[in-house]
Amino acid sequence: MVLSVVVRIIEHVFRSYQYVLHPTARQGRALEHLLAVQCEAYNAALEERREAFKRGIRVHRFDQFAQLKDLHETRPDFMQYGVTVARGTLTRLDRAFCAFYRRVAAGQVGLLITKITERAPFDGYTDHDATEKKLVRNGFRRGDCWFNTGDLVRDQGWSHVAFVDRLGDTFRWKGENVATTEVEAALSEWPAVEQAVVYGVEVPGVEGRAGMAALKLRADLDGKALAGHLVKRLPGYAIPLFLRVIDEVEQTSTFKSRKVELRDEGYAGGGPVYVLADREAGYVPAYDGYAAEVAAGRIRV
Numbered sequence: 001m002v003l004s005v006v007v008r009i010i011e012h013v014f015r016s017y018q019y020v021l022h023p024t025a026r027q028g029r030a031l032e033h034l035l036a037v038q039c040e041a042y043n044a045a046l047e048e049r050r051e052a053f054k055r056g057i058r059v060h061r062f063d064q065f066a067q068l069k070d071l072h073e074t075r076p077d078f079m080q081y082g083v084t085v086a087r088g089t090l091t092r093l094d095r096a097f098c099a100f101y102r103r104v105a106a107g108q109v110g111l112l113i114t115k116i117t118e119r120a121p122f123d124g125y126t127d128h129d130a131t132e133k134k135l136v137r138n139g140f141r142r143g144d145c146w147f148n149t150g151d152l153v154r155d156q157g158w159s160h161v162a163f164v165d166r167l168g169d170t171f172r173w174k175g176e177n178v179a180t181t182e183v184e185a186a187l188s189e190w191p192a193v194e195q196a197v198v199y200g201v202e203v204p205g206v207e208g209r210a211g212m213a214a215l216k217l218r219a220d221l222d223g224k225a226l227a228g229h230l231v232k233r234l235p236g237y238a239i240p241l242f243l244r245v246i247d248e249v250e251q252t253s254t255f256k257s258r259k260v261e262l263r264d265e266g267y268a269g270g271g272p273v274y275v276l277a278d279r280e281a282g283y284v285p286a287y288d289g290y291a292a293e294v295a296a297g298r299i300r301v
Helices: 002-016 025-054 061-074 083-098 128-133 180-188 223-233 259-265 290-295
Strands: 109-115 135-137 145-157 160-166 170-173 176-179 193-201 210-217 242-245 273-278 282-285
Touching: 025 083, 061 083, 128 135, 170 193, 170 210, 176 180, 180 193, 180 210, 180 223, 193 259, 223 282
Parallel strands: 210 242
Antiparallel strands: 109 145, 135 145, 145 160, 170 176, 193 210, 242 273, 273 282
16 A cells, blocks of 8 residues: 555656746746846856967866855856856856867767868968868967868778768758758667768658668667667657668768768668658658658658
């Protein structure tokens, strides 16, 4: 009897998290003020770091933590939310500030940039603004300059890299922009996937392009488990509806994936094709009428 009561109480607690709490007007104003104050603090701390960086001085988050005690008198509205909230804001800034221009470890994906020097100059374009958009200044140390290739590559170690994708490669589905690099990264995390190429394919009667991935596998495909992994890693609109298993990812002379050919083939080309039935069943072998179900809105992710 006691155990059943405890179980019912636990079930009630978990059910309570399914509801959305709507703040009152007073709580809403307080939340807006909290957000505005923290944004102001974030921007002020960021400006301090930027100016210090220009002078070759490094400012650590603990240096900025030490300044919080002075705000009790000068900015009581800022400190009314407690030192924990203030430190949380400065910690997020520290993570964001330190995230720029870090070298990736072997096996990780990063942006390919090349250093511009007197021996390896970059003449630039006729448009000065276009030239500046391609340059990364003060990337690792003050005064350095790098050329941004716009290519994402994987560091294979021993001074070798493998092309992954072109930065900014996206397609639109269900009114949202889907970044292929994000989806490919999620797929590549799955142990059975050796290489993934993601692109959008047209489905008759549907606006935009549905997600599709060409996969080179190192083990058998577990469609249910892979779908469960993607559900945890990606928003629903970004999860590919179609999968094609291929033997090899064809590349151009510059080691870029031939996405155009794959996109043109769509989901009717050669090779085993799987489709996402739903979150529970996962990916199953493609069947006639699936595209019509997608167009009718019967496939929900």
